[in-house]
Amino acid sequence: MKSLSSKEGFLHRFVGFSESFPEHIAIRNLDAEEDTVTYRELRIKAEECNGALSALNVLPGDKVALVLPNGVEFIAYYLAIIGRGAVPVILNYKLTPFEMNSVISIARPTLVVTTETLFEQHSETFQPDYGVKHSLVLNAASEPSSPLPDNATADSRLPRQTEPLLLPEGNPIVSVQFTYRGIGKPLAVSHRYLDLTQSSDGLHEQFHLQGVGSVHLVTLPLYAIFGLSVMMVFPLSVGATLLMTNTLLNRDLAEVLSQHKVTFACLVPDVIRYFNTRLTKRKGALLPLHPHLMIYSGGSHLPADEAEKLGRLLGCNPVLQGYGLTESMPVIVQSSIGKVHRGAMGQPIRGVELRVVDAEGRDVAPGRIGELLIRGSMVIDGYNDAEDANARFFRDGWLHTGDLVWRDDDGHVFFYCQRLRISKIKAQMVDLTEIESIALKHPDVVRAKAYIVPDNKEVNVLHLCVEGGGDLTQSAVSTLLSRYLSGFKLPKTIEIISLKEEIHAS
Known part of the structure; x- marks a missing residue:
């Protein structure tokens, strides 16, 4: 393994493979017949994405949010953002509008790169009030269901131009992501270029040697650090093929x-x-x-x-x-x-x-x-x-x-x-305090307690107990939670405890 004393990070290595093995397959998409992208083609795609960012006046140091599912577009735009000296803010595209608002208001990206469907879903959040000056909408129909506002542009309307990827100098931030720690709100985490590469190298030292000819099955979401580092940075920095499927x-x-x-x-x-x-x-x-x-x-x-x-x-x-x-x-x-x-x-x-x-x-x-x-x-x-x-x-x-x-x-x-008030449900982080705070939005709920009980297969199962008055029902609480929270955060069972009337001394 090459030491990082050379200050060569994963984008340096990817560009090197695009020159040394230009026709080697970088991405094979199982969900589309005969859909492959070579290392040369992926670099060109990233340079086209860099051209789009340039057309939208993205400057070094600007934050650019990626709100995209796994795919070539996610990878190409991620490489382009880094190759422009901007900062990728990587967000879970499955978030509800409430959850998206909570992370966007903290990150305050200058630009959001997303799809037409996701833009429509989060259009109230992707606004200047939250720092978002503009949105780049990918794969928009030639005649979208509703005209895009002035602060959004379909990628098809931008001039097709390429700009070379600039290789990072030093150890800049190349990922901002969010996590929970049981305090009821998201926390922003920043990772740096050489550190992300060093983690990949450290893993590789424990694995059978990977490189050109290796095939990595990509099934994890790239918006999570586990998927980003192990399923994208690692294979692209050793010349492997990403076998992608959703x-x-x-x-x-x-x-x-x-x-x-x-x-x-x-x-x-x-x-x-x-x-x-x-x-x-x-x-x-x-x-x-x-x-x-x-x-x-x-x-x-x-x-x-x-x-x-x-x-x-x-x-x-x-x-x-x-x-x-x-x-x-x-x-x-x-x-x-x-x-x-x-x-x-x-x-x-x-x-x-x-x-x-x-x-x-x-x-x-x-x-x-x-x-x-x-x-x-x-x-x-x-x-x-x-x-x-x-x-x-x-x-x-x-x-x-x-x-x-x-x-x-x-x-x-x-x-x-x-031991913290967090848990993993379907490999996604769940903050129990957040769930309780949403339940307390119901006017009849006085107290709420979320807790985890492993089932007989050691799978974590989320439960919620609420205490309230009036005609509070499980359905009402469930409807409220669904309005705010992603599906994996919804409790399997909801227990309702009625408030007892206080007894006053005569």
Whole structure:
């Protein structure tokens, strides 16, 4: 592996591959027949996107929000924003208008790049009052359902021009994303160019060697740091092919892995459970897979038996795990080239330090449970403009993760539970305080308590208990929550407790 002493980041490497291996496939889209993009074509596409940004007067240092699903456009515009010296603000395109408003009002991007459908959904937020001077609307129909306002432009109306990508100097911010920490509001996180590259390199040192000819199955959302770093930055910085699909759940996983000779895949635990159920019913012989196929799990904890089951059903090694946060990028990983420690998340990658401490901040012995603390160049110094949160979670140079873990005698880290008022539902972060605050918007709700109970498969299930008066019903609370929150944040059960009348002494 090349040391980062050369100050060569992932965009430098991508441009290098576009020159050395111009006809090598960078992206293969499974959802569109014969839809491939070579490294040369992806660079040209990124330069065209840079030309569009230039036409809209995007300047170095400007914040540009990407509100897009996985696809070539997302990747090309991300590369273009960095190659222009601007700052990508990467947002979950599935957010409700309420949720989108909360992050846009914090980030205040100058430009939003999105689709016509998403622009219509969030048009009240993509406005100058929230810092958005303009919106670039991609793939808009020649005659949109309603005319675009003056502060929005369809990409088809811009002159087709290319501008070269400028390679970053130093260690600029190349990602602003949002997370939750149980305080009821989103927190902005910034990651830097060389740090993101170093995280990718540190992971690679624990993997079977990847490069030109490797195929990476991309199923994770690129708006999350796990997907961005492992599923886009990593493969593009080693010359691999991104095999992209948004329809994996409708496909035969074994056929996809076999037919395309996949060498690397990341799946979240819910998807692994889903395919374990489907593959159990699959008939026929095991299909030939790449001899060094690596399947990793991230996003939330995966029980060891589920990891081993998928390996048996596919005829490959068990699923390995990694660990990271929006605040840190992936920093702990189980090695695919070393001895597997059953159920472990792995060991810290190069450049990461960790501690496991008790309630008084003292290091605990192997086998003892404590809170995980981490630090390193890929761990942020603090949230953007959030002094209270920084004082709580960043102390003496360490990020206090809120995750309770233990280590074995070899230093492998094992997950125990999360002690903050957050949890992962379908690999998405859920802030219990946020859910309670929305429930309290109902005029008849006096108290609300959200809580998590794992089911018999160790899957986190969200429940909500509300106390209120009047004719408060589950339906009314559910309707209110649906109006504000994304689907994965909606509780599976809602319990209503009626207020008891106060007894007054005579």
